[in-house]
Amino acid sequence: MSAAETGGAQVKSAVRTVELLEFFAGSPGMHTLAAVQEAVRYPKSSLYMLLRTLVELGWVETDATGTRYGIGVRALLVGTSYVEGDEVVAAARPALDRLSGDTAETVHLARLDGTDVVHLATRRSPHHLRPATRVGRRVPAHATALGKALLATYDDERVRRMLPRTLPALTERTITDREELIAELGAVRARGWAADREESTVGLRCFAVALPYRVPARDAVSCSVPAARLTPAHEQAVRDALLDARERLALATRRL
Structure with missing residues (x-):
């Protein structure tokens, strides 16, 4: 040979x-x-x-x-070393702690990996009713607020190249048409935050913002709230807290 x-x-x-x-x-x-x-x-x-x-x-x-x-x-051991050695995860810790305290809800830091998002850090809600969560969880980007926030930082043609015309459904509310998703990404760009309306998990709502230290964005932060606990006032408070966290994270990651 x-x-x-x-x-x-x-x-x-x-x-x-x-x-x-x-x-x-x-x-x-x-x-x-x-x-x-x-x-x-x-x-x-x-x-x-x-x-x-x-x-x-x-x-x-x-x-x-x-x-x-x-x-x-x-x-x-390898996965743990990746998270522990990541500069963004380290820089984001104070902002994640603050966001968790401000909302009393489950908070995630996630990274876009192909067409999925992977959870890199999490803060669990103190409530008994809270989503199951773990570092390393992988979820299709199109079905999550985290993924939508990140995909919205790409132009529409790039999104079309990344995703198939028909997207897999995780729940009955998942957006499965690529063009419908692209239309929503336009709304995400306009308002600055993304939402998941029980599209990934039945009974769970999620809101997210992308971190601006890189364009297109690679990382995003979210806050997940059981739909049964989400009032209009609480939703507004969660979104305001996320936007505040984005500003703090923009400062924390500006040199990365």
Whole structure:
């Protein structure tokens, strides 16, 4: 085998490793070898050897029977180091704390990754009725206030290239038509904030603003409120608090 062929095989192996880890990251829980093979479509023998290697290195774990596989603790360590080392996350902490205190609602800092948003930091509401949340959660951008706030910083043609004509529905209220979404993004640009009307989770409303330290924006901050607790006065207070947080974050991130 030539050096070029060896290099190609090594690259292919690296790609498969990353794809396999991304499968586990996006599919929580434990999976049989057959289920993993059906998802990734690798030859079973190659997949088994790759899984054995990743188990030995701690990137993948097995259950007590050794026949089911899931994401390993090494992936957590890498993910944690990404968040802990991120300059925006560090700079945003005081503003997130202030926003959480001002609204008494759940607050998120998220980043656009392709056509999804990924939660980088969160502050949980003190109320018993509050949304489930975690750092690392990935949600389609078109169905969230965070995503709309970020997509609105792109021009319409770029959004058309990024998103398909028909968008997947997370709830009955999700906008599934790309042109309808683009029309809403125009409204987001005009008013300076985005809203999610139970489009990602039934019973949950969300409001968000993009951080202006980069254009198009990469990061956004949101406040999520159970619809049962959202009055017109509380909605206005949440939006005002978000706009204030955006100004504070603009100052905190101006040199990043």
